[in-house]
Amino acid sequence: MHLGSAKVVLTPVGNRVRVAGTMEFERDPDRFRRRRIDAIVSAARPYLRHADWDDCQEEWVGARPMTPDGLPLIGRLPHSPRVLLATGHNMLGLMLGPATGRLVSGLLTGTADPATAAPFEPYRRIRRYGRTRTGSAGRL
Numbered sequence: 001m002h003l004g005s006a007k008v009v010l011t012p013v014g015n016r017v018r019v020a021g022t023m024e025f026e027r028d029p030d031r032f033r034r035r036r037i038d039a040i041v042s043a044a045r046p047y048l049r050h051a052d053w054d055d056c057q058e059e060w061v062g063a064r065p066m067t068p069d070g071l072p073l074i075g076r077l078p079h080s081p082r083v084l085l086a087t088g089h090n091m092l093g094l095m096l097g098p099a100t101g102r103l104v105s106g107l108l109t110g111t112a113d114p115a116t117a118a119p120f121e122p123y124r125r126i127r128r129y130g131r132t133r134t135g136s137a138g139r140l
Helices: 035-044 093-109 114-120 124-129
Strands: 008-013 016-020 074-076 080-087
Touching: 008 035, 016 035, 074 093, 074 114, 080 093, 093 114, 114 124
Parallel strands: none
Antiparallel strands: 008 016, 074 080
């Protein structure tokens, strides 16, 4: 469930609910910041008035799979055709899951429309931006 105005997402995990939200850009994506957790709880609290907020468990932070152009990477790797990527959905993974699943299914069965698949091709960034400053192949 997406709590739009609170910028919080709720997902069921067993008999509990995962409360997640916010994105922060900094050099250390694994740095735990208590104030960020407190902000998420404060935003979600009005929606979940009967939740036991004193029983929060497994608080964590982590990097989100993001791409420079904001589009996910969906497709086969040219030098490893048995590997098919479906990642980099930014904060929209749950919402884009069904469409990504249809595209992946089409890529696996050979029925995907090339025009539909092209914008998500994993190596598009290297073709678009060329090599990195170090001269090596660009990072995805």
